[in-house]
Amino acid sequence: MNTSEKITKAIREINPNAMFIIRGSSPDTVTVDGIEWDDGITPIAKSDIEAKMVEVQTAYDAQEYARSRKAEYPSIGDQLDDIYHNGIDAWKATIKTTKDKYPKP
Amino acid sequence: MAIVINGSGTVTGLSVGGLPDGTVDDGTVASGIASSKLTGALPAISAASLTGLTATQMPSGSIIQVATDLDGDYIGLSTNSWATTNLSIAFTPIKSDSLIVVTAFLNLYMAGGSTQHGSAQGQLKKDGSDFGELVWPWCGYGGTEALAVGTYPVTNTETSGSTSARTYSVSVRNYETQAGSSFNQYTGYSALQVWEIAQ
Numbered sequence: 666m667n668t669s670e671k672i673t674k675a676i677r678e679i680n681p682n683a684m685f686i687i688r689g690s691s692p693d694t695v696t697v698d699g700i701e702w703d704d705g706i707t708p709i710a711k712s713d714i715e716a717k718m719v720e721v722q723t724a725y726d727a728q729e730y731a732r733s734r735k736a737e738y739p740s741i742g743d744q745l746d747d748i749y750h751n752g753i754d755a756w757k758a759t760i761k762t763t764k765d766k767y768p769k770p
Numbered sequence: 771m772a773i774v775i776n777g778s779g780t781v782t783g784l785s786v787g788g789l790p791d792g793t794v795d796d797g798t799v800a801s802g803i804a805s806s807k808l809t810g811a812l813p814a815i816s817a818a819s820l821t822g823l824t825a826t827q828m829p830s831g832s833i834i835q836v837a838t839d840l841d842g843d844y845i846g847l848s849t850n851s852w853a854t855t856n857l858s859i860a861f862t863p864i865k866s867d868s869l870i871v872v873t874a875f876l877n878l879y880m881a882g883g884s885t886q887h888g889s890a891q892g893q894l895k896k897d898g899s900d901f902g903e904l905v906w907p908w909c910g911y912g913g914t915e916a917l918a919v920g921t922y923p924v925t926n927t928e929t930s931g932s933t934s935a936r937t938y939s940v941s942v943r944n945y946e947t948q949a950g951s952s953f954n955q956y957t958g959y960s961a962l963q964v965w966e967i968a969q
Contacts (some may be wrong), residue, residue: 670953678847686853688845692879692955695846703851716889 666725667687667692672700673716679709814871825864826961828968834864835966845942845956851865852893857962862939863930864966871942871965872901874940880918883909888917889945890954892924897936902926905945921960938964 666674669692675684684703689695697711738760739747748756773783825834841856844925857874872894888910893903904924910916924940942956 667791669844669955673846673848673953684849684851685850687844689846689957690842691844692846692957696845701853703849 666722668695670680671718671721671725672697672714674721675714676700676709678717678721679713683709721756727770730767734763737763737766789907793889806909809893817852825968828940832968833965834926835861835964837964839962840960842958843959844956844958846955847890847944847954848941850944850946851957852943855940855942855956855960857940857960858937859962860935860966861964861966862935863921863933863966865966866932868930869927869969870930871925871927871967872896872938872963873923873965874962875921875923875958876940876942877892877921877957878906878919878942879955879957880909882905882908882917883910883915885912886953887946888954890956891943891945892922893941894924894926895939895941896924896928898939901928902940908945929969938962 669687670687672687672695677686684706686701687695688699688701697714700708700714702708738744744756744760745761771783771785773781775781812943820902828834834946837859839857839859843856845853845855853875861870863870874892874894876892878890878892880890882888887908889905889908891905894901902924907918908920909918940960940962944954
């Protein structure tokens with residue numbers, strides 16, 4: 666998640682209907698100072714956005730294990746094939762390997 | 771034939787090729803030579819010698835003027851209002867009947883996911899007014915996460931109409947409402963080009 670996405674998520678959580686753009690030199694170096702609100706949109710205080718960004722980052726980090734597991738699980742097709750040929754217990758063992766590799770905090 | 775110098779100021783009796791090379795210089799050649807005297811197979815002329823040609827004299831199909839602007843800045847798009855990019859060219863056509871070709875190449879990152887499409891729209895503007903727009907691919911929806919990342923073109927043409935200055939520029943926006951597309955980004959490294967072609 667780059668900084669631009671983090672700012673966007675933070676604003677969306679405060680006001681889902683906010684309309685804005687974020688200007689900067691790159692998605693990783695933008696700051697809340699680069700936010701331009703659409704006409705008619707009440708600007709959100711920068712301090713509120715920055716505080717929400719911390720929450721967004723914490724929530725994102727807390728899902729790191731889930732993203733890692735998802736990336737490593739076999740495809741649904743391969744899993745079904747595994748069940749068909751080797752049975753449920755063998756499939757569960759395969760899945761458990763990934764779950765153990767990336768434990769839930 | 772004998773060469774005769776007459777008292778009237780004329781010389782007769784000269785054959786074609788009868789004068790040595792270099793005898794007639796540009797100060798001796800009459801001005802306003804009829805074009806009919808220049809027809810037929812002309813000798814090859816070095817392009818380096820055609821220094822007097824101007825853009826307005828170029829034949830149909832010739833590119834007579836090109837302008838380019840580059841933009842490396844970034845805009846995160848969370849609105850379906852048009853966001854002005856830094857791409858802008860002030861352009862003055864050389865001829866009033868030229869073909870003007872305006873093309874922008876925009877680098878975009880369009881992310882779609884569970885409840886949102888990835889889709890953005892680019893717009894060419896002429897003196898601040900719509901001069902042509904295009905929607906780029908919709909990607910991802912209904913649980914299918916997908917990215918469309920790359921350079922997307924938008925182009926339009928017109929006849930110059932006059933030699934008055936005008937400004938071509940580019941805007942971008944989410945095609946959907948903000949709730950439908952949260953992570954569409956104009957990632958910079960984009961270009962705007964204006965070509966003037968003689969017709």
